[in-house]
Structures are given as C-alpha cells and as structure tokens.
Amino acid sequence: MKLLFAAAECAPFFKTGGLGDVAAALPKELVKKDIETVVVLPYFTKMPPQYKEQLEDVMDFTISVGWRQQYCGVKRLWMNGLTYYFIDNMYYFDRESLYGYYDDGERFAFLQMAIIELMERINFIPDVLHVNDYHTAMIPFLLKEKYHWIEAYRSIRTVLTIHNIEFQGQYGKTVLPDLFGMGTERYDDGTVRMGDALNFMKAGILYSDRVNTVSPSYAKEIQTTEFGSGLDQILRMESGKLSGILNGIDYEINDPETDPALVAHYSVDDRSGKADNKDELQRLMGLRPKPEVPLIAVVSRLTYQKGFHLVLDELENLLQFDIQFVLLGTGDPLFENRFQSIAERYPEKCSVSISFDVNLAQKMYAGADIFLMPSAFEPCGLSQMVSMRYGTLPVVHEIGGLKDTVEPFNPIEGSGTGFGFQDFSSYHLMECLKKAIELYDESPAAWDTLCHNAMSKDFSWETCCEGYLALYKSLV
Incomplete structure (x- = not known):
C-alpha cells in the first residue's frame, strides 16, 4: 500500500501542538509496518539548521493561485526510513510563526494545490491520501472538483483527521475563484458553505472517504452542539464514516529507563x-x-x-x-x-x-x-x-x-x-x-x-x- 501523509507541521522540523507530534510519529510507525509512506509539508524557513543542511533540491514548477503564478520549489529529506517532501515558497512560508496571518487562506490554498500537483511530478500516486486539519482539508474536495480530469488521481482514497475542530479555515466566497481558480457552484448550493463563509473543514468532512479524530470520545463529542463548533450537524450526517483513533506517544523519547533529562533512570519493575x-x-x-x-x-x-x-x-x-x-x-x-x-x-x-x-x-x-x-x-x-x-x-x-x-x-x-x-x-x-x-x-x-x-x-x-x-x- 502507498500512503501520502499531508500536514502543515511535523516534529522535529516545526510544530505548535499535537498535530506536529502525530505527523512525526504515525508515518514513522507505518513504514515499520511495510506501508510505503511519503510525508509532504510546507517548507517553513524556521526549520532547525541541522535538518536544513540535509535537504536536497529536487525540482520546481509554477502553481496558479487564481491569477497569481507562484513559484513552487520541492526539497527532499530522507530520515527514519521516510521520504519527506517540503513545498518551498519564501513569500508564503518565510514567517516567524506557522499560522495566524491575514493571508493564511492563500498560503494554505497554495500548499494544497502544490501537494496535489506534486504527486504526478514525483511519480508517487498513493492508494490513500491522509490529510490533517483545515490546512489540508480541501484536498479531497479539490481532487473531485478541480483535478478530476487527471485519470491517475481518480482511484486515490482520502482520510481526514480532525485534531481540533475549533480551527476550520473560514474564508469569503471569492476564495474559490480568486485562489483556487474554480467556480462558486459548490458554495452557492451550500455544499462547502457554512454561514457566510467557505469552510475548508466542512469541505474535507463531506468529500473525504473517511473522517477520524484523535480519540473515540472526542469523535462522539464533536457530534454535539456543545463541542461541534458549528459542524456537529454535518458530522452527525456523516457519522457513518466518522471514527476515533487514540493518539500514541513516542516511546523512544518518553522512556524513564533511557531519558537523558533524568538524573536517575527507573522502570515499571524498579521505580526506586x-x-x-x-x-x-x-x-x-x-x-x-x-x-x-x-x-x-x-x-x-x-x-x-x-x-x-x-x-x-x-x-x-x-x-x-x-x-x-x-x-x-x-x-x-x-x-x-x-x-x-x-x-x-x-x-x-x-x-x-x-x-x-x-x-x-x-x-x-x-x-x-x-x-x-x-x-x-x-x-x-x-x-x-x-x-x-x-x-x-x-x-x-x-x-x-x-x-x-x-x-x-x-x-x-x-x-x-x-x-x-x-x-x-x-x-x-x-x-x-x-x-x-x-x-x-x-x-x-x-x-x-x-x-x-x-x-x-x-x-x-x-x-x-x-x-x-x-x-x-x-x-x-
């Protein structure tokens, strides 16, 4: 099986929270289970120097972000049996922080189209494309509505993992033509609209083949008004493809028998x-x-x-x-x-x-x-x-x-x-x-x-x- 794992952050390169930990640990384990795995990330220039030094420039091409022709460089890194590809564009990703900018919609529109257009160029068409949170949640929608003419992509199955439903990627209707170069039909008929905004997360939930979140209880909770952040009705409607899979922790880093931060090591059988x-x-x-x-x-x-x-x-x-x-x-x-x-x-x-x-x-x-x-x-x-x-x-x-x-x-x-x-x-x-x-x-x-x-x-x-x-x- 071939898997492409797409996310906006990944330890140890750059992270703000749990998504970065999952993006680091899950692909590493899947490779051990003989799943051919590729991880695609933005190239945030705040990456630590020791990893920057290992990067190899692979190619570059142009992405049409609406009327804008944007440079897309591709860098590659091999580590832990995994191939990482980094999408490079200084205008979008040379920032102090990962998120929180007025143009986040444009930045992540570029990233998502770059990920899709990268697959043919590196000759890696996955069986499953696994996207995470709103930064990559439009990919299943784009595959079916914008890139459906590419025959090689038609058999790709998609999984969306919701790490935190509070952050949904909500932008104006004009984002569809202005950034994605698409018509507004799916906005006008209400499919990807939530209130008065295009909602990246809603699009991902509706267009993904499977949706999961990071614990079984949270999968139930987000189907309620209290915890669903406005998407609970959509999640109840799509509950047949929704599940919860508990995250793990890295047992190599978090090990009381070997942790270099500890003054004395201990184990479950000897806690002295x-x-x-x-x-x-x-x-x-x-x-x-x-x-x-x-x-x-x-x-x-x-x-x-x-x-x-x-x-x-x-x-x-x-x-x-x-x-x-x-x-x-x-x-x-x-x-x-x-x-x-x-x-x-x-x-x-x-x-x-x-x-x-x-x-x-x-x-x-x-x-x-x-x-x-x-x-x-x-x-x-x-x-x-x-x-x-x-x-x-x-x-x-x-x-x-x-x-x-x-x-x-x-x-x-x-x-x-x-x-x-x-x-x-x-x-x-x-x-x-x-x-x-x-x-x-x-x-x-x-x-x-x-x-x-x-x-x-x-x-x-x-x-x-x-x-x-x-x-x-x-x-x-």
Missing part, C-alpha cells in the same frame, strides 16, 4: 530512581526536598481551554494542604501573572516557571507524584499519557481523550491509573485532588499499585497505528 528525580525537581524549582509530601505538577499552555481558571480558583486552598505545586508553561498573561503572584506568596510550597523548556518538562513528568490536567475539552491530549509512562498519576477532567486514557481510581477494587472528575467546576477539581492527596498520604501500597498500573499501560504508536492500518485497509 523516581525518588531521586523528585528530589532534583524540588531543588531545581527552589523548593525544599520533602520526599513524604505529594508534589503536584503542571506542564501546559495556560489557557481557559486547558482549565486553568479552575486551578487558580482553588490554588490557595490547595496550598493549605501539606503539598508542593510546580508549574511550567506560558499562555494567557492574566494566568501567568496570577500564578506568579501566588508563588511569591507561598515560596515554600509553590514554584512556577513561565517558560517553554522541553528538558524541564521531562524532569517534571518524572519527578512529580501527581500531574494536573483539568482541560475544558481535549481532543486527545498527550501529557497525561507521558505522565503515566513516568509513573506520575494524572488528575483529569473526564472529557475527550482524557476520559479514554485515564482510568479513575476505584477505591473498592483498588484499580485505576489516575483520578478523574466529571463536572467542570473548581469545586469538583478540588474534591478530586483531595482524594489523590489522601491516597498518597494514607495508602502507600494502593498508590504504588496505581503507579504500576499507569506505567504498564501501552500508549505506544506501535499499538495505536493499528487503528490507522485498519482504516486504510477498509478503503483499499
């Missing part, structure tokens, strides 16, 4: 080294090393979506308990300032780092006892899986991927891999945290069992990619 990592984390964050006190950690963007208004509502109450609290993240300036203010008032118990630090994040996953993730919604979430891999028990709002990955503690059976609360309120968050603190303080044996359970869970991409293999095989 975890205590050394807790001691180091406490010292790094300016807290007194206290092995007997539960250490609660946060590694996140500080936003309302991630639920940090709930944490701030209760943090000073939480600090009345015999605990320590550490936080690493950036986000809403109001949240940043309030966390810093509380840390200044409680320096013995609370320490925050308003920064982005991958090395410190790994130390927090390994050194903490409890990992806090109270998201309002979470398509999948990776941090809770990473924390479990390191034997740090998550406290989560039972929503989306958090619900699918964290088994709440059952005091009767002594089972579970963490703690969960259902009602999205600061009161229920605090009650859940109190349960975790009480178990840590009073039942070391039960806590130890939960840590063993959490570390024994298999969230590897090797396992998770089986769901994608089944999806592709259902099409071919």
Whole structure:
C-alpha cells in the first residue's frame, strides 16, 4: 500500500501542538509496518539548521493561485526510513510563526494545490491520501472538483483527521475563484458553505472517504452542539464514516529507563530512581526536598481551554494542604501573572516557571507524584499519557481523550491509573485532588499499585497505528 501523509507541521522540523507530534510519529510507525509512506509539508524557513543542511533540491514548477503564478520549489529529506517532501515558497512560508496571518487562506490554498500537483511530478500516486486539519482539508474536495480530469488521481482514497475542530479555515466566497481558480457552484448550493463563509473543514468532512479524530470520545463529542463548533450537524450526517483513533506517544523519547533529562533512570519493575528525580525537581524549582509530601505538577499552555481558571480558583486552598505545586508553561498573561503572584506568596510550597523548556518538562513528568490536567475539552491530549509512562498519576477532567486514557481510581477494587472528575467546576477539581492527596498520604501500597498500573499501560504508536492500518485497509 502507498500512503501520502499531508500536514502543515511535523516534529522535529516545526510544530505548535499535537498535530506536529502525530505527523512525526504515525508515518514513522507505518513504514515499520511495510506501508510505503511519503510525508509532504510546507517548507517553513524556521526549520532547525541541522535538518536544513540535509535537504536536497529536487525540482520546481509554477502553481496558479487564481491569477497569481507562484513559484513552487520541492526539497527532499530522507530520515527514519521516510521520504519527506517540503513545498518551498519564501513569500508564503518565510514567517516567524506557522499560522495566524491575514493571508493564511492563500498560503494554505497554495500548499494544497502544490501537494496535489506534486504527486504526478514525483511519480508517487498513493492508494490513500491522509490529510490533517483545515490546512489540508480541501484536498479531497479539490481532487473531485478541480483535478478530476487527471485519470491517475481518480482511484486515490482520502482520510481526514480532525485534531481540533475549533480551527476550520473560514474564508469569503471569492476564495474559490480568486485562489483556487474554480467556480462558486459548490458554495452557492451550500455544499462547502457554512454561514457566510467557505469552510475548508466542512469541505474535507463531506468529500473525504473517511473522517477520524484523535480519540473515540472526542469523535462522539464533536457530534454535539456543545463541542461541534458549528459542524456537529454535518458530522452527525456523516457519522457513518466518522471514527476515533487514540493518539500514541513516542516511546523512544518518553522512556524513564533511557531519558537523558533524568538524573536517575527507573522502570515499571524498579521505580526506586523516581525518588531521586523528585528530589532534583524540588531543588531545581527552589523548593525544599520533602520526599513524604505529594508534589503536584503542571506542564501546559495556560489557557481557559486547558482549565486553568479552575486551578487558580482553588490554588490557595490547595496550598493549605501539606503539598508542593510546580508549574511550567506560558499562555494567557492574566494566568501567568496570577500564578506568579501566588508563588511569591507561598515560596515554600509553590514554584512556577513561565517558560517553554522541553528538558524541564521531562524532569517534571518524572519527578512529580501527581500531574494536573483539568482541560475544558481535549481532543486527545498527550501529557497525561507521558505522565503515566513516568509513573506520575494524572488528575483529569473526564472529557475527550482524557476520559479514554485515564482510568479513575476505584477505591473498592483498588484499580485505576489516575483520578478523574466529571463536572467542570473548581469545586469538583478540588474534591478530586483531595482524594489523590489522601491516597498518597494514607495508602502507600494502593498508590504504588496505581503507579504500576499507569506505567504498564501501552500508549505506544506501535499499538495505536493499528487503528490507522485498519482504516486504510477498509478503503483499499
């Protein structure tokens, strides 16, 4: 089987979130399963130099973006058994950030047509073309409405993965003739229109052969008014081709037995080294090393979506308990300032780092006892899986991927891999945290069992990619 995987970001080249992690990990696993895989990405010039040096210029051609004739360079890189192609255009992709520009519609219109027109030129016609989020969601529509005259493309099957339905790519009607060089018939008859806008995501949902999202619960949630961001009716209509496949995490990077960020390595069968990592984390964050006190950690963007208004509502109450609290993240300036203010008032118990630090994040996953993730919604979430891999028990709002990955503690059976609360309120968050603190303080044996359970869970991409293999095989 031949697969083309198209996305707007991919680690380690450039990423802003979960899409970049999936684009890095899934194709790498598919190659191991003997799927001939090519990854196509934009060439964002902020790519780290060590990868730029390995790029090979393959060809260039011209893309008609409406009336504009735009240069399209193609660069190639071989890595991890994969072939990566990068679409090069300085005007569109030589920017400080990946997204958030007034001309994003034009930038991603160019990218999508370039991906389609690249396939014949590199002689790679895939059996399945896998697109991701709104940046590439118009490709299934374009294949059927603009490029249907190319016979080689007619047998291509398409999959759209929705990583976050909030971002849909909504632009004016004139985008169809002005950027894609097409008529407005499918806009006028309502097919690709949502409200008064052309909606890239809606087009992808309707024209893809399969649609999936990154957890089974999120696939159900986005069919509701509360979580569907206006597309819930379309998703209910297309529910026959909608599924949820849980993301995995990279077990090579996130491994407590080998992680270079850790001061001591440990495993599910010998967790003694975890205590050394807790001691180091406490010292790094300016807290007194206290092995007997539960250490609660946060590694996140500080936003309302991630639920940090709930944490701030209760943090000073939480600090009345015999605990320590550490936080690493950036986000809403109001949240940043309030966390810093509380840390200044409680320096013995609370320490925050308003920064982005991958090395410190790994130390927090390994050194903490409890990992806090109270998201309002979470398509999948990776941090809770990473924390479990390191034997740090998550406290989560039972929503989306958090619900699918964290088994709440059952005091009767002594089972579970963490703690969960259902009602999205600061009161229920605090009650859940109190349960975790009480178990840590009073039942070391039960806590130890939960840590063993959490570390024994298999969230590897090797396992998770089986769901994608089944999806592709259902099409071919």
